[in-house]
Amino acid sequence: MHHQLSHFYEVLISATTLAWGRAILIVILGFLVAQLVARVVGRLAVRHMDAHRGMLARRLIFYGLFLIAVLLALRQVSHDISNIFLGAAGILTVAVGFASQTSASNLISGLFLIGEKSFSIGDTISIGTTSGEVLSIDLLSVKLRTFDNLLVRVPNESLVKSEITNLTRFPIRRIDIQISVGEKEDLARVREVLMEVADQNPAALIEPRPEVRFSAFGESSFDLQFCVWTRRENYVATRNSLAEDVIRAFRKHDIELPYPYRALTTGSLSEPFPIRVVNDKQDMTGK
Amino acid sequence: MKDSENNNSQHPIWWGEFTLPQHTMGRWHIGPLELWVQHLAGEWRLAWQSGEELMQPVTSVELNLPIRPLNQDMQVCRFSFRETSKPLRLLPTLADRAVVVRPEMPLFIPSGEEVTLFVSTTLWVSVYAGQHSPMLVEMPTLRPSDTWFGPNTRQGELCYASRTLAHTQVEDVTPRPHRAITPVQIRNHAHEPLRLERLSVPVPLLTLYQNQVGDFWTQPVLLERSGRDGQARLQLGNARLPDGMNARQIGVPRQLDDEVSMFRALSRFFG
Numbered sequence A: 001m002h003h004q005l006s007h008f009y010e011v012l013i014s015a016t017t018l019a020w021g022r023a024i025l026i027v028i029l030g031f032l033v034a035q036l037v038a039r040v041v042g043r044l045a046v047r048h049m050d051a052h053r054g055m056l057a058r059r060l061i062f063y064g065l066f067l068i069a070v071l072l073a074l075r076q077v078s079h080d081i082s083n084i085f086l087g088a089a090g091i092l093t094v095a096v097g098f099a100s101q102t103s104a105s106n107l108i109s110g111l112f113l114i115g116e117k118s119f120s121i122g123d124t125i126s127i128g129t130t131s132g133e134v135l136s137i138d139l140l141s142v143k144l145r146t147f148d149n150l151l152v153r154v155p156n157e158s159l160v161k162s163e164i165t166n167l168t169r170f171p172i173r174r175i176d177i178q179i180s181v182g183e184k185e186d187l188a189r190v191r192e193v194l195m196e197v198a199d200q201n202p203a204a205l206i207e208p209r210p211e212v213r214f215s216a217f218g219e220s221s222f223d224l225q226f227c228v229w230t231r232r233e234n235y236v237a238t239r240n241s242l243a244e245d246v247i248r249a250f251r252k253h254d255i256e257l258p259y260p261y262r263a264l265t266t267g268s269l270s271e272p273f274p275i276r277v278v279n280d281k282q283d284m285t286g287k
Numbered sequence B: 001m002k003d004s005e006n007n008n009s010q011h012p013i014w015w016g017e018f019t020l021p022q023h024t025m026g027r028w029h030i031g032p033l034e035l036w037v038q039h040l041a042g043e044w045r046l047a048w049q050s051g052e053e054l055m056q057p058v059t060s061v062e063l064n065l066p067i068r069p070l071n072q073d074m075q076v077c078r079f080s081f082r083e084t085s086k087p088l089r090l091l092p093t094l095a096d097r098a099v100v101v102r103p104e105m106p107l108f109i110p111s112g113e114e115v116t117l118f119v120s121t122t123l124w125v126s127v128y129a130g131q132h133s134p135m136l137v138e139m140p141t142l143r144p145s146d147t148w149f150g151p152n153t154r155q156g157e158l159c160y161a162s163r164t165l166a167h168t169q170v171e172d173v174t175p176r177p178h179r180a181i182t183p184v185q186i187r188n189h190a191h192e193p194l195r196l197e198r199l200s201v202p203v204p205l206l207t208l209y210q211n212q213v214g215d216f217w218t219q220p221v222l223l224e225r226s227g228r229d230g231q232a233r234l235q236l237g238n239a240r241l242p243d244g245m246n247a248r249q250i251g252v253p254r255q256l257d258d259e260v261s262m263f264r265a266l267s268r269f270f271g
Helices: A002-048 A051-077 A082-116 A156-161 A187-200 A232-252 A280-285
Strands: A124-127 A130-137 A141-146 A151-155 A164-166 A172-181 A211-217 A222-231 B016-018 B024-030 B033-040 B043-050 B059-066 B075-080 B088-093 B099-101 B107-109 B114-122 B124-128 B135-140 B145-149 B157-161 B179-188 B194-196 B199-201 B208-211 B216-218 B221-225 B231-235 B247-250 B261-265
Touching: A002 A051, A051 A082, A051 A130, A082 A130, A082 A141, A082 A151, A082 A156, A130 A151, A141 A156, A151 A156, A172 A187, A172 A232, A187 A211, A187 A222, A187 A232, A222 A232, A222 B145, B033 B124, B033 B135, B043 B135, B075 B135, B099 B114, B107 B114, B114 B199, B179 B194, B179 B199
Parallel strands: B099 B157, B179 B216, B179 B221
Antiparallel strands: A124 A130, A124 A164, A130 A141, A141 A151, A172 A222, A211 A222, B016 B088, B024 B033, B024 B059, B033 B043, B043 B075, B088 B124, B099 B199, B107 B194, B114 B179, B124 B135, B145 B157, B208 B216, B208 B247, B221 B231, B231 B261
16 A cells, blocks of 8 residues: 555656656747747848837747747646636736836836837937937837947936927038127128138038028127038037038138127216226236 | 041040050040049059039040059049959949929910920940950949928829920930930820929939930930820830931840830829
């Protein structure tokens, strides 16, 4: 009797070990297969859809296949996996209860962002004071690479609430350069010189036409806005080259780039300012 | 210089195959472009710069010059090869984007009428290190300004802006060694007159030719405004070079399009 019982236990233990071994093997194989299939789908997706949708499809396939593998593995160790699910669901409910407030908000915001298509992977966007290239749009956050090569994680919830500027959505951009010229300058001549500067710069688009807009009567200048269109890829380079060209052209045509100045007058009724001529050498030596 | 065929051109032929012995350099003036090519041990060194476009453009080819230090203002490229004995090859090519050109003033083409405009566009120079070698570099003889051609700033195409005007008489277009002339025939089949303020010439689709006097011409373009709203048809196959022109083909178009006739939105060609 005792011998039969120990034999039964041995069989039971070996069967359980075998089942766990199979389960672990299924999980490992499932992980590898899911990764392989996701990678293949990702490569195919690159040809047929944008990078963002491709990444989403890849992740969905990976997690879907991996979940199936886990379920199959659980079936190996327990014939009735509904008990496991009930237990897991209980734990999940508590966890979700605590975490859902922020995460669910981010998750839903992420879905809105994906649906809205305001930007996609590879675009350069600006949110508040942060600007950078979009590296990934995940379910909870968007990762940006700033121009000084830092990774910034922006939660989707704050993205939905903030104003986002997509700097690379359209193929051309306008460069606005604020320019002040001396009050004695002829604005028509200044306009002519600026238009010539734009015309001579090959990166400045001929159409839409460049413009010189009058902004304001400054304290000691006329303030103008020089608007020039360029390709979005050339934005920074053209802005820099235009600034150099403007300075060069103004110097060539004797157009004053004024410094702020104050004119002091004594008024018509007061005495003129007294002027005292001082010998510098005497002052320095104290003589 | 192998490809120095006899022609009646006032300008020497600047393109073709050129033999440059090692430790010598060649200098090309092609209109506003100045190109230096230095043949060093296992290396081709190229330097170029564009000046202003003159009324009487200079074209010259000087070979076997002693190596000189490169001008700092020039754009420079170096290419290393195991073997550099093959002759250098220079080829003229058309622009890599469509060119937008304006007539002298807006032109109306009444219903059922047609007009031929002659458009002059800047040539590019492609440099090859031998007959079947890949292209080393290409440069425009004069970098045209960029421009946008489309109904708004969201939709459209990035093009080059032509510095010259489109003329209705071929005599008004001066042939230049660094430019090619394209005849653009426009037919208006619509009931309304066609207002022509700007025209986009799809030069990357065109084949380049050189006639017996050395002037560069392209395959002509036929643009038909159809009766259907907002449609235009571009035809490349049926149009012909001016009568009596004995021209030889140079290279192939940048973009090969199997369709010799294509319908596009009117705004794609006319602005």
